[in-house]
Amino acid sequence: MSSAFLYDALIYLAAAVVFVPVAKKLGMGSVLGYIIGGIIIGPFFLGFVGQEGKDIMHFAEFGVVMMLFLAGLELDPATFWRMRKLILGAGSVQMAGTTLLSFFVFLLLGFSWQAAVAIGLAVSMSSTAIIMQSFRERGLTKTQAARGALAVSLFQDVSVIPILALLPLLAISTSVKPAVGPSPLIEGMPGWAQTLTLLIAANAVMLAGRFVFVPFLRFIAGIHLREIFTASALLIIIGISYLMIRIGFSPALGAFLAGVVLATSEFRHELESDIEPFKGVLLGLFFIAVGASINFSLILQQPLLIMGIVVGIILIKLVITGITGKIFGLSFDQNMLFTVTLSQVGEFAFVLFGFTHQLHLLSASWTDIMMGVTATSMGLTPVLLLLNERFILPYFGTKESPQKNEPDVIREENPVIIAGFGHFGSTIGRFLRASGINTTILDNDSDRVDLLRKMGFTVFYGDATRLDILKSAGADQARILIAAIDSPEINLDLIDRAKKEFPNLTVMVRAKSRLDAYELLDAGVENIYRESLDTSVRLGVDALIKLGFRRYSATRAGQKFIKYDEGALRLLAAHRHDQSSYIFQTREQISIQEELLTNDREAVPNINDHAWESDVYKEQT
Numbered sequence: 001m002s003s004a005f006l007y008d009a010l011i012y013l014a015a016a017v018v019f020v021p022v023a024k025k026l027g028m029g030s031v032l033g034y035i036i037g038g039i040i041i042g043p044f045f046l047g048f049v050g051q052e053g054k055d056i057m058h059f060a061e062f063g064v065v066m067m068l069f070l071a072g073l074e075l076d077p078a079t080f081w082r083m084r085k086l087i088l089g090a091g092s093v094q095m096a097g098t099t100l101l102s103f104f105v106f107l108l109l110g111f112s113w114q115a116a117v118a119i120g121l122a123v124s125m126s127s128t129a130i131i132m133q134s135f136r137e138r139g140l141t142k143t144q145a146a147r148g149a150l151a152v153s154l155f156q157d158v159s160v161i162p163i164l165a166l167l168p169l170l171a172i173s174t175s176v177k178p179a180v181g182p183s184p185l186i187e188g189m190p191g192w193a194q195t196l197t198l199l200i201a202a203n204a205v206m207l208a209g210r211f212v213f214v215p216f217l218r219f220i221a222g223i224h225l226r227e228i229f230t231a232s233a234l235l236i237i238i239g240i241s242y243l244m245i246r247i248g249f250s251p252a253l254g255a256f257l258a259g260v261v262l263a264t265s266e267f268r269h270e271l272e273s274d275i276e277p278f279k280g281v282l283l284g285l286f287f288i289a290v291g292a293s294i295n296f297s298l299i300l301q302q303p304l305l306i307m308g309i310v311v312g313i314i315l316i317k318l319v320i321t322g323i324t325g326k327i328f329g330l331s332f333d334q335n336m337l338f339t340v341t342l343s344q345v346g347e348f349a350f351v352l353f354g355f356t357h358q359l360h361l362l363s364a365s366w367t368d369i370m371m372g373v374t375a376t377s378m379g380l381t382p383v384l385l386l387l388n389e390r391f392i393l394p395y396f397g398t399k400e401s402p403q404k405n406e407p408d409v410i411r412e413e414n415p416v417i418i419a420g421f422g423h424f425g426s427t428i429g430r431f432l433r434a435s436g437i438n439t440t441i442l443d444n445d446s447d448r449v450d451l452l453r454k455m456g457f458t459v460f461y462g463d464a465t466r467l468d469i470l471k472s473a474g475a476d477q478a479r480i481l482i483a484a485i486d487s488p489e490i491n492l493d494l495i496d497r498a499k500k501e502f503p504n505l506t507v508m509v510r511a512k513s514r515l516d517a518y519e520l521l522d523a524g525v526e527n528i529y530r531e532s533l534d535t536s537v538r539l540g541v542d543a544l545i546k547l548g549f550r551r552y553s554a555t556r557a558g559q560k561f562i563k564y565d566e567g568a569l570r571l572l573a574a575h576r577h578d579q580s581s582y583i584f585q586t587r588e589q590i591s592i593q594e595e596l597l598t599n600d601r602e603a604v605p606n607i608n609d610h611a612w613e614s615d616v617y618k619e620q621t
Contacts, residue, residue: 016288031130031381034287035288035378035379035382037288038293039379042291042292042293044295072262090151090152090155090324094152094342095156097324102123106120114170118362123349125160125345125347126317126343126346127378130341134382144331144338145325145335160256161198161257164351164355165195167352167359167361168198198249201243209260214265214266217233217262220232240257240258244257290379294376321338322339332396332446333461336388341381341385346374350371350374413478414478416439416480417440417470417473417481418484420443424484429441429457446461460472465490465497467497475498475502480508484510488512495507495509499524509527512530512531513532514569515576516530517530518576521573538558541557572586
């Protein structure tokens with residue numbers, strides 16, 4: 001391994017560690033942090049990596065290849081079929097509209113009709129990475145906007161192979177020469193033959209996946225060595241990517257096909273769990289490479305042209321995507337989020353522009369320009385999302401505080417604030433309301449906010465981690481803040497800010513798992529409620545009753561178990577980073593819990609526990 005590679009890796013990781021936390025603290029999101037980090041360390045600022053974009057492309061290409069493998073792996077056929085109407089409807093409207101409008105614009109700019117079609121198809125793509133990361137960070141993955149954006153991105157992903165098959169038919173010249181290495185198979189072929197070759201290669205990969213790759217993975221899985229299984233999956237990815245290079249197509253297309261093949265196999269979830277620790281790093285690598293590959297010298301040479309194209313494409317996509325969202329019934333807030341999130345040109349455009357250049361549909365200079373436009377549009381998307389959140393939605397969409405339909409009613413300060421009103425939070429809210437306790441609700445799903453207001457709840461729309469939203473909701477006077485947001489990361493951020501600014505609040509927090517509970521304990525939270533604990537114990541209590549235990553005895557055992565498990569949680573938290581110690585302490589705690597419950601069952605008399613049995617009571621009456 002060369003020192004240059006280690007140096008580049010060091011710089012990349014340092015950029016992520018430095019810039020992403022700063023961006024997150026400033027409320028800009030991790031995507032913009034990665035892109036800014038790439039810009040700063042890139043060849044056009046500090047110059048730590050890349051010589052005018054040459055070295056940087058090794059990282060960018062690797063990032064694109066792995067990104068498209070992940071996109072293919074997540075292309076779940078069941079999800080596609082379940083959302084087929086939305087995918088085919090919204091996806092086709094957005095893509096056809098963007099392609100058509102872009103085609104006329106670039107035709108007016110003097111491009112040939114073949115080049116205008118190729119550019120239109122490329123710029124109609126959006127970045128799946130940015131889409132999913134943006135919704136995930138904001139805790140909005142279950143909103144209508146996220147569902148619509150996912151549908152459109154799935155349609156775009158599936159459309160890549162037909163587009164790559166179509167482009168050779170538009171080719172002015174059929175010669176395809178690689179930058180380095182042996183000549184590709186399709187060199188010198190007519191356009192129809194190149195298209196036929198691509199279709200044959202794609203279908204051959206799909207067939208090989210079913211009859212060769214999956215049986216091969218079954219054999220490797222039988223060895224029971226996880227690292228060999230992961231290595232075998234990477235071998236398949238790299239092998240298919242290399243095959244595509246030799247044929248004359250993009251390695252990223254090969255990685256995408258490999259992901260699609262493995263997505264339909266029984267190994268999909270195992271691969272996802274293996275890749276999960278590296279997924280965030282790969283995403284970060286891709287975004288840093290995007291930032292570093294923005295050619296600022298080209299932008300400075302032709303600033304009006306470059307920025308004009310960037311702004312023009314974003315406006316085209318905003319208009320078409322906004323119309324698409326309106327057609328499919330999205331509310332203003334959801335449609336704005338849906339529209340802005342899809343406004344950039346996506347990672348597949350790198351593949352399409354590269355192939356377009358190979359087919360001589362675009363010159364080298366225009367290919368560089370369009371690559372720069374793609375990267376720049378991706379870099380602007382987090383900024384547009386921030387502008388949408390801070391300056392558009394609060395004034396034109398669902399307001400952060402509810403409008404009073406009846407002026408005579410004066411809103412009272414409620415003792416409880418609930419942040420996040422999904423399935424978990426709504427159950428708490430309904431229970432408190434039924435018990436005569438009014439609550440103030442914070443949620444960033446505008447559709448849910450509108451519905452809750454119609455139902456009579458006091459709801460504030462917006463990001464619960466923002467101090468101005470918390471103050472508007474009455475955090476200065478409230479007694480309890482219930483953090484019930486689905487995302488553990490957002491919950492932690494909310495808790496950190498609330499404890500600093502509102503020390504009067506008693507914070508009660510939802511934890512999705514034991515591991516989340518450990519993180520909350522580290523943050524100094526005392527009132528932690530694991531969402532699966534009580535339900536699991538309640539099922540166990542019912543199971544004991546059906547096995548013949550008295551209802552009182554089973555209920556008491558369940559309550560004791562929860563008490564002992566809460567104590568064990570705090571003890572085990574200190575050992576979780578040492579696996580051997582953690583395993584030993586866990587075994588010890590399980591043994592102690594069993595002994596305590598056994599002693600409790602033997603020591604407590606059950607003379608009057610028949611009062612808990614409704615059947616016994618009915619028989620006596």
